[in-house]
Amino acid sequence: xxxxxxxxxxxxxxxxxxxxxxxxxxxxxxxxxxxxxxxxxxxxxxxxxxxxxxxxxxxxxxxxxxxxxxxxxxxxxxxxxxxxxxxxxxxxxxxxxxxxxxxxxxxxxxxxxxxxxxxxxxxxxxxxxxxxxxxxxxxxxxxxxxxxxxxxxxxxxxxxxxxxxxxxxxxxxxxxxxxxxxxxxxxxxxxxxxxxxxxxxxxxxxxxxxxxxxxxxxxxxxxxxxxxxxxxxxxxxxxxxxxxxxxxxxxxxxxxxxxxxxxxxxxxxxxxxxxxxxxxxxxxxxxxxxxxxxxxxxxxxxxxxxxxxxxxxxxxxxxxxxxxxxxxxxxxxxxxxxxxxxxxxxxxxxxxxxxxxxxxxxxxxxxxxxxxxxxxxxxxxxxxxxxxxxxxxxxxxxxxxxxxxxxxxxxxxxxxxxxxxxxxxxxxxxxxxxxxxxxxxxxxxxxxxxxxxxxxxxxxxxxxxxxxxxxxxxxxxxxxxxxxxxxxxxxxxxxxxxxxxxxxxxxxxxxxxxxxxxxxxxxxxxxxxxxxxxxxxxxx
Amino acid sequence: xxxxxxxxxxxxxxxxxxxxxxxxxxxxxxxxxxxxxxxxxxxxxxxxxxxxxxxxxxxxxxxxxxxxxxxxxxxxxxxxxxxxxxxxxxxxxxxxxxxxxxxxxxxxxxxxxxxxxxxxxxxxxxxxxxxxxxxxxxxxxxxxx
Numbered sequence: 219x220x221x222x223x224x225x226x227x228x229x230x231x232x233x234x235x236x237x238x239x240x241x242x243x244x245x246x247x248x249x250x251x252x253x254x255x256x257x258x259x260x261x262x263x264x265x266x267x268x269x270x271x272x273x274x275x276x277x278x279x280x281x282x283x284x285x286x287x288x289x290x291x292x293x294x295x296x297x298x299x300x301x302x303x304x305x306x307x308x309x310x311x312x313x314x315x316x317x318x319x320x321x322x323x324x325x326x327x328x329x330x331x332x333x334x335x336x337x338x339x340x341x342x343x344x345x346x347x348x349x350x351x352x353x354x355x356x357x358x359x360x361x362x363x364x365x366x367x368x369x370x371x372x373x374x375x376x377x378x379x380x381x382x383x384x385x386x387x388x389x390x391x392x393x394x395x396x397x398x399x400x401x402x403x404x405x406x407x408x409x410x411x412x413x414x415x416x417x418x419x420x421x422x423x424x425x426x427x428x429x430x431x432x433x434x435x436x437x438x439x440x441x442x443x444x445x446x447x448x449x450x451x452x453x454x455x456x457x458x459x460x461x462x463x464x465x466x467x468x469x470x471x472x473x474x475x476x477x478x479x480x481x482x483x484x485x486x487x488x489x490x491x492x493x494x495x496x497x498x499x500x501x502x503x504x505x506x507x508x509x510x511x512x513x514x515x516x517x518x519x520x521x522x523x524x525x526x527x528x529x530x531x532x533x534x535x536x537x538x539x540x541x542x543x544x545x546x547x548x549x550x551x552x553x554x555x556x557x558x559x560x561x562x563x564x565x566x567x568x569x570x571x572x573x574x575x576x577x578x579x580x581x582x583x584x585x586x587x588x589x590x591x592x593x594x595x596x597x598x599x600x601x602x603x604x605x606x607x608x609x610x611x612x613x614x615x616x617x618x619x620x621x622x623x624x625x626x627x628x629x630x631x632x633x634x635x636x637x638x639x640x641x642x643x644x645x646x647x648x649x650x651x652x653x654x655x656x657x658x659x660x661x662x663x664x665x666x667x668x669x670x671x672x673x674x675x676x677x678x679x680x681x682x683x684x685x686x687x688x689x690x691x692x693x694x695x696x697x698x699x700x701x702x703x704x705x706x707x708x709x710x711x712x713x714x715x716x717x718x719x720x721x722x723x724x725x726x727x728x729x730x731x732x733x734x735x736x737x738x739x740x741x742x743x744x745x746x747x748x749x750x751x752x753x754x755x756x757x758x
Numbered sequence: 759x760x761x762x763x764x765x766x767x768x769x770x771x772x773x774x775x776x777x778x779x780x781x782x783x784x785x786x787x788x789x790x791x792x793x794x795x796x797x798x799x800x801x802x803x804x805x806x807x808x809x810x811x812x813x814x815x816x817x818x819x820x821x822x823x824x825x826x827x828x829x830x831x832x833x834x835x836x837x838x839x840x841x842x843x844x845x846x847x848x849x850x851x852x853x854x855x856x857x858x859x860x861x862x863x864x865x866x867x868x869x870x871x872x873x874x875x876x877x878x879x880x881x882x883x884x885x886x887x888x889x890x891x892x893x894x895x896x897x898x899x900x901x902x903x
Contacts, residue, residue, distance in 0.1 A: 244833065246802045246840045253786045253794060323832060349836040371779040371839040374786070 234290045236381050240297045241304040241320040241332065242347070247370065248297045251319065251377070258292040258378045292381060301327035308340055313450065315342060316384050319368075322348040322355065330362045334503065337363045338496045341451060343383040347372060363496070391449065394488040449489045458482060459493060468501070759893040766886055775879055779842030796887040798841050803880055809834055810873065817866055827865060828857040845875040 240251045296315070298304040301324045308315060318336050322329035333344045343365040348355060351369045359367045365383040368376055451459070462479035463471050473491035480490070770776045780795070787794045813830045816823060835850035849872035856864030 244837050244840070245805050246798055246837050249798055249801060250783065250786075250840055253791065257786055257788075321836075323829075323836075349839055350832065370836055371782070371842070373782055 234292060235294050236292060236316045236384055237294045237314065238296070238380075239304060239308065239315045239318045240295060241299070241301055241318065241324070241329075242297075243299050243301075243321065243324045243326075245299060247321070247347075248299055251372070252295050252297050254372070254374045254377050255293040255295045256291060257374065259290060292378070300324075301329070301332045305332065305335060308336060308342075312340065312452070315340075317380065318342050318344045319380070320344060320346060322346050322350070322359070330358060331503075333359070333362045333364055334496075334500055338500050339451070339456075343387045345380055345383065362499075394492075395449075395486060449485055451493055455480075455482065455485075456493075459490070459497075463494070463497070468498075759889070763886070763889050763893045766889060770882060770886065774844050775882060777842040777844040779839060781842075783841055793887070793891070795841065796890070799883055799887070802837055802841060802843075806834065806837055806876075809837070810876070813869060817869060822862045822865065824857045824860055824865075828854055831857065843876075843879055846872060846879060849875055 238255055240248060240255070242248050242251065296307070298307060301320070304318070304320070305327075308318070318332075320329050320332055324332075329346060329348075333346060336342055336344050344363070345366045345368060346359040346364045347368045347370055349370040356367045365387070366380065458480045459476060462476045465479055466472075466475050471494065473487050473494055476494060477485065477487050477490040767776075771780075783795045783798060791797070809830060813827065813834070816827055816830065831850050831853045835847055835854070838846040838850060849868055853865055853868040853872060856862075856868055
């Protein structure tokens with residue numbers, strides 16, 4: 219059920235349909251957790267959420283006796299029994315999940331490692347589970363950034379509340395953004411440099427390539443109720459980040475410097491600071507690991523390198539690959555031109571890193587989504603490769619990047635081409651009124667699936683601004699054939715009151731989605747609550 | 759029939775074969791999965807065979823690799839806790855204690871006990887599930903809702 223092809227804007231959907239990825243090598247637990255999560259439903263009636271993170275989503279209050287209670291699942295579940303597979307899945311569907319629950323002890327990868335990678339790459343809340351509740355383990359989980367640590371056997375009531383971690387995290391990000399917007403403004407005013415670029419993105423939803431973030435005067439005025447989109451560290455953005463860090467030097471780096479160098483005006487110092495912290499943790503762990511094993515290097519295809527890795531199970535290849543790279547890079551940036559401890563790796567590294575290496579690395583890019591981590595890590599390669607080679611090869615940071623983006627972009631765009639048209643409308647609209655309405659036409663107990671599809675298709679982040687309204691409605695047809703019983707007159711009401719800008723879109727939708735079923739619902743919709751929509755254009 | 763089923767379940771609990779987690783799983787049963795618990799238990803017994811074999815092999819080595827054994831047992835315990843196999847879990851814990859103490863004899867002895875409990879529970883549950891299937895579609899938990 220949870221494996222639809224498109225990703226859904228995790229920011230827009232609350233609290234139903236949170237997309238959870240469960241990772242556990244024990245099939246018994248996987249089965250149980252899946253069932254438990256699927257069973258978590260809304261209790262009681264739906265509520266109208268006008269404020270707070272749910273700016274794009276609202277449900278209408280329904281009288282209890284209309285029987286709409288508990289029809290909506292809280293979660294959309296995907297299960298996975300291999301950590302590596304889970305990572306691949308997460309990378310493939312960037313932004314396809316809201317929450318990850320993982321066991322600590324897994325054969326192919328340590329749960330803590332997965333935790334770290336997920337935090338670094340996708341910045342998703344991760345909940346750890348284990349039958350072992352020893353304080354030291356729990357502490358380790360916390361240190362690696364776990365949002366929570368559950369002890370097996372897990373009860374359903376514990377699972378029911380895990381959605382709070384998703385929202386807490388978002389709240390923190392909102393606070394980060396909000397808290398520093400005024401400072402941002404000040405900073406910008408003082409420097410006067412970034413104004414024009416800011417204006418640009420205010421209206422178009424930000425730099426489509428570099429990730430998404432909305433910083434918007436409408437939102438500001440409504441800041442207590444608005445939910446801002448969270449900053450997503452896209453591959454591109456992360457590359458810029460890494461590039462900046464490399465330029466400054468890891469030991470001299472500070473969030474402000476990095477941010478300045480990155481030249482991306484709409485991320486805050488705090489965003490950079492937290493990402494930097496994660497990145498540092500990641501690097502230090504890599505370094506520790508590599509101190510133990512003989513490091514491989516950039517060789518992505520060469521099995522000789524892989525042999526250097528002690529856990530070179532096939533599944534580990536991808537995950538262990540970035541390590542030597544960044545580790546070497548770290549060594550490099552510690553200004554150690556002759557990194558003694560990496561000498562052994564340097565040998566194989568050097569041997570591998572011949573002129574062929576670029577070609578090989580380039581090839582990697584065509585591997586597709588599975589190597590996205592490598593891709594963006596490789597963005598750094600030119601830097602450290604050359605440096606590490608200790609000869610006069612100059613850093614050529616730009617080389618790999620187009621390649622990286624190219625193939626990655628491709629694989630992404632394939633996945634989203636279908637929905638670009640739909641969401642392109644919505645991306646420009648001021649309201650997501652349509653969305654929630656579909657949430658409660660709920661005689662259909664597959665509602666969550668449809669909602670999910672709806673939302674994801676409608677809010678798919680994409681930088682393409684097409685105008686295919688007809689194709690949009692076609693898409694709606696496909697997705698929502700069984701939405702026959704959606705009595706959503708409310709939508710029309712909303713449209714009027716809100717005056718949403720995507721009027722041309724809605725009419726296409728309404729006939730399919732809504733009939734004139736009478737629902738006992740009140741919809742105290744408040745037009746003011748329609749803040750600018752979450753562009754969620756985070757694309758890549 | 760329902761009464762008989764309830765009685766059997768009660769006795770399983772009283773004798774310490776099962777714990778609360780079993781009830782949790784029964785609560786999950788619904789029209790979509792009327793035999794959910796049975797499915798889980800079946801899956802468990804199927805999946806743990808491999809684990810049992812691994813442990814047995816590991817116990818034959820000399821000297822014993824205690825950390826490896828502890829690892830296996832951790833897995834075993836995790837699995838067993840999934841549906842409330844209480845006695846099996848207890849033996850797992852005991853086994854791990856012996857591992858930590860480096861007590862090879864203790865480990866081997868405990869493992870024999872564990873296998874016994876494991877097999878006994880399987881038989882009992884087989885009877886239980888058969889009864890449950892006969893008794894009616896959805897077996898509700900015996901504690902008051």
